[in-house]
Amino acid sequence: MDDTDNFIQAGVTILKTLAAAYSHPENYKVLSWNDELYHRVTKPEPLPFDGQNMDETVAEAIQTIFSGYCNVSHPQYYGYISPRPLPVSVLGDLLAMGLNQTPGAWRAGPAATAIETETLHWLSEFIGYHTPSGNLPNGIVTNGGTMANASALKLARDTLLGREVQSKGVRSANKPTIYMSREGHFSVWKSLDFLGLGRESLRLIEIDEQGCIDLNALEDTIQRDLRQGYQPICLIGVAGTSATGAVDALDTLADVAAHHNMWFHVDGAAGGAYANLAETRQFFTGIERADSVTLDPCKWFFVSFGIGCLLVKNGEELRKSFYATGHYWEETDELDIFQMSFSGTRQWRTLGLWLAFRHLGEQGYKRILSHNLKVTHDLAATVIATDVLELLHKPVLPVCCFRVGQIKSPDTVTMAIQRFLVASNHYVTLLDWRGHHYLRAAISNFATESSHVYELVQTILTYLDTNYDT
Template sequence: MNSIHSTKDFSDLLSLQPEDRSQLIKKVTNYYIQFLDGLPEGKAYLGDEDAGKALASMPFQENPYPIDQIFDVFHQSVTENGINPCSGKHFGYVPGGGIETAAWGDFLGALTNRYSGINFANPGAVRMENQVISWMCNLVGYDHRSHGSLLSGGSIANLTGIIAARDHKELKARDFERAVIYLTDETHHCVQKALRLAGMGEAVIRYVPMDEQFSMRPEALDAIINEDLRIGLIPFLLIGSAGTTNTGAIDPLDNLAGIAANHQIWFHVDAAYGGFFLLVEALRSKFKGIEKADSIVMDPHKSLFMPYGSGVILVRNAEHLFKSNYYTAAYLQDDMEGQDERSPADYSPELTRHFRGMRLWFSLSMFGISPFRQVLAEKIDLSHYFYREIQKAGFEVGPFPALSISLFRYVPKDGDANEANTKLLALIHADGHIFVSSTTILGVLWIRMAILVFRAHRKEVDFAIKTMEKLKNSMNIH
């Protein structure tokens, strides 16, 4: 208890000495280079052979562990474990890839530890995040009245958008049982979760029929809304998708926007996966009408190749987001006057938050926008190539890909196709050189090929096709 009288500098206890700092920099640099250099030949899926043993062998203790042991445990427990999202042969779920400049941006943001939540705390950090948001608003076609918030991902972004819609429509708890949300079976499950978290678990959910491309049918939507009005319900929220996680489907956004406007329904678009494909000029027509949405979700950690933890909610009218999130306290009174920038904390559920804008600003500044356009265009070309070539390898395909996700399956002449594809998927995962995932639609099990990692090129796609063809043939099912 006499530490304040000591001449010892206690900050040294949590600071690296020059020799230790040099050793750590060398260790991190070597690991960084070896990791990236090993990606082309490494596996995309490694299972969980360690089962946490290495981590359990190193519990926290009073004294430090040797740096070599720390890195060994990290490598064995994390890097050599599960899915490798950085691999160009990762084609499961909706991968991103994690460009290395974003890691450097995160490092600088964490090292300087600037707080980007309130303008008063660091105007430069706030301006940087607002610059990123403004660029995204322009990308989707919003005007100067728009704004948004950088969040952890699509789940929190969808929740934030739904809360803004609820508050703007001034729904009260007594209205929730009569409020109606319109979506499809392809809508991401985080939307239903967000509705529950927003206190609207008792609201009515209408699953609108889809066409053969898994897109919402506008005429069916309009008929359902009219019937709901007739029976005294409150049409409240329409969820459109611009690239579903399951199949990559894009709803007819312009038609949906018109229906929403006619019935004064909040129109929310989940473009977490597909949104940044707007950078590809040839694809912009697919997203016609997105600029009419009241709110839009996009995930930079998907089609902008950022590391996990990068999501954004955009709103056509900034006041709608501000109304739901602004709050203050006496200890924040220094921030209340003379601020010419929108503080992120006023447009987000979060107060204390990571400096998320740094990874985006740093990467977009280092590379420029053009490489992102080119890489996204390549993924579209690769998905079309895969769609053609996988059929030559003896697989059946689903609808032509709207973006970069394809559905395919093996249909044996004898036996159950779902069982055959379940077995094939297990063989693919056991092999580990590529990673794909599956989905079930109307009782049919499909394997999904999501081509989005920026390191995925024709070489990796060809390797995936040959690997799956070889494993299919090894099953001896005809």
């Protein structure tokens, strides 16, 4: 069936919908849903027997989406690190999906493979993680940070325990251990389970007052494990915790890893975009020494969900860890990236990011990042200037956590404020920090201005004046 005419008409409807969502995000609530959507989760509608025309189908999809919509384009959306995507990147995603190219194998997408390889090098250059050029890319693209971390841990396992573990399994290993702060991402212990190393192989190290790994506690734990016959194989530095944006002392961790002959992995999924920005570069010193680095472009690179990256020093080592083929696959000297990762044929997700780099350039990207950081610092300064709010930490990245201070039952009040804010079109989340509740605001929208965060604080103060004796 040739639906070309209908395709164009329906496509224009979708583009106009996106344009309206980007241009006038204030026309939609920051978070909305209805009871019908809950009902459809527990009792999905039956599979349609007869079809309908494309216009009706697209209209139904749009209506359904906006009945349960998390409006990340709204400048008062401060939840997690979910960005408003750059429009040019969305067009790249559409083009890549529409032409159904895959960078998994050269013969399945020569241009896709070349653009993806180039994008990986640009990412490395942007964050200051310079890697030697070679015949293979300096990393892989995954569907998110979880798979990127899992791939890094597999590479660490194979390298430190010996390549025979790939065929014989981990039961031949000598009690391997992995080290990470308590603020590290849950994807790590999921990955250790997935890789057969077991969740108990992970040592969660206590943190200091700023949310960074406690170096004394780390060394004590390593020494205890060595005395008990364990084999430390991997040390993970967190370059931007999900909770508060804290960055571990990466240069010191690189020294620790080298001293104990461990793989040094940096999880920069959240904060890696800021590694080479003038205002924040000093917090990331040592990232260039990592054996591997995880990045999530679907955070502060402002592209849509579903893309993560693993950068490494040597692409050939990735190929050793993931090489596989089939009798139906003709081996040539072409670049087949599927032999460097878990994925086989996969969606081409780097065209949107490549277009964003081309469109903005390095300086354009850095201006956006600097803007978000400035807005965050303005929020922190506004919080400090009040008599009733208190800051958790001075922000390193665009994450600001604060709470009600001198008031009876501050945790209960902070929780009530968070519910009120979301209902009032200010999407902030709650953070449980050492048994106390804080409001957490992440500035992940390049359209958020200082005026918006001033309004956020004023809304809180008005609520407190109306409902509490402050």
